[in-house]
């Protein structure tokens with residue numbers, strides 16, 4: 607396998623990079639917003655390998671910060687200490703340093719005590735873990751404050767009850783050999799309604815919708831352990847399955863394969879909701895097919911017909927060829943949704959091995975375990 611990533615940049619010493627391009631890839635449709643983001647590494651020499659991710663420090667939504675300040679009766683000018691022990695004003699700290707969406711248990715306990723909220727106290731008892739998770743689903747810090755108006759806090763006390771605002775990871779969608787000094791990302795904006803409010807994911811909405819060209823993006827590389835291309839000189843085939851934003855590392859893979867003139871076959875499974883409007887990077891795949899960097903692409907458009915069609919259906923449809931790739935020593939890469947897609951693709955893989963490899967259920971499990979231990983079945987799922 608190729609590539610090892612070492613970097614001087616880290617969580618404690620992030621690179622201050624710059625957003626250099628933003629493009630809404632799904633502008634034709636209403637159901638989701640997926641953005642192509644380019645980040646200029648400002649001649650830092652920051653290195654990475656296809657398969658790595660970028661850790662990004664986001665900022666909270668200023669409207670949500672304003673609302674919190676208002677309901678808590680703060681001006682925003684109060685001086686507080688950040689988790690890194692620096693002094694700053696409360697508005698800054700709530701924007702850049704503290705998590706103001708995900709409530710910490712410390713905040714829940716303090717709100718329950720101060721407001722004498724017996725229902726919340728009950729939910730916080732160790733026997734009610736599942737009920738607490740259900741209660742918290744779709745609730746943010748602002749909801750806890752609004753639901754407990756009798757709970758009053760000083761500014762210091764309030765930030766002491768919040769978690770640190772953490773980085774979010776994004777699979778890198780470009781290769782340095784294709785775009786030196788640059789990182790591309792493919793970001794789906796998290797947006798949902800709960801308790802009569804529209805909520806947005808902190809980082810996906812910040813990087814996509816609250817930054818401008820030239821805005822600073824603090825970031826560092828996190829190595830994609832094992833999510834690596836084979837040696838380009840070997841003719842090991844690869845199969846890539848990346849529905850939605852799961853496509854990101856495979857764009858980096860294709861750029862790298864083209865620049866290294868990689869030998870083996872490469873087959874891509876991609877799925878999205880509509881062919882017209884969400885065929886992410888469609889022209890690039892066509893070019894890679896034309897110059898044989900990519901051998902084959904199979905697509906699944908889930909909402910273009912009555913029945914859902916997903917990548918695993920396409921994998922099953924093409925079971926015979928999929929099996930022949932595996933028997934030729936292919937590496938199978940899966941990237942994207944961990945909760946639903948990855949387990950369904952995993953069961954499709956087992957089915958193919960049983961059906962086309964003439965194996966029993968337990969032999970198929972063994973075959974998959976062997977694929978895993980020989981690093982020929984790799985997942986980058988979230």
Ligand SMILES: Cc1cc2nc3c(=O)[nH]c(=O)nc-3n(C[C@H](O)[C@H](O)[C@H](O)COP(=O)(O)OP(=O)(O)OC[C@H]3O[C@@H](n4cnc5c(N)ncnc54)[C@H](O)[C@@H]3O)c2cc1C
Pocket residue numbers: 659664707743744774775776777778792793794795796797798799800806807808809810811851852854986987988
């Ligand atoms: C290795 C790795 C690679 C990744 N690569 C990519 C990538 O290439 N592209 C990409 O877009 N993402 C990628 N992700 C996901 C990314 O890191 C973030 O998790 C994602 O962008 C959401 O972050 P956020 O800050 O916008 O949302 P957050 O503020 O973290 O909010 C997300 C949370 O909102 C809550 N939530 C979401 N929907 C609902 C709902 N309907 N009802 C109630 N609550 C809900 C859930 O608690 C969820 O955890 C990757 C993750 C990992 C670990």
Ligand SMILES: NC(=O)c1ccc[n+]([C@@H]2O[C@H](COP(=O)([O-])OP(=O)(O)OC[C@H]3O[C@@H](n4cnc5c(N)ncnc54)[C@H](OP(=O)(O)O)[C@@H]3O)[C@@H](O)[C@H]2O)c1
Pocket residue numbers: 638794795796797798849850851852877878879880907908909914916917918942943944945946947948950951988
């Ligand atoms: N609201 C949120 O929290 C939110 C928003 C955006 C992304 N995300 C998460 O971010 C990740 C990537 O999201 P994304 O927008 O890139 O893509 P995604 O939500 O994973 O959707 C990509 C494609 O996969 C399909 N899909 C749904 N269930 C599947 C399954 N069981 N097997 C195979 N394919 C399936 C989707 O179809 P259908 O949608 O038509 O079923 C769609 O066509 C996922 O983890 C997702 O859950 C969360």
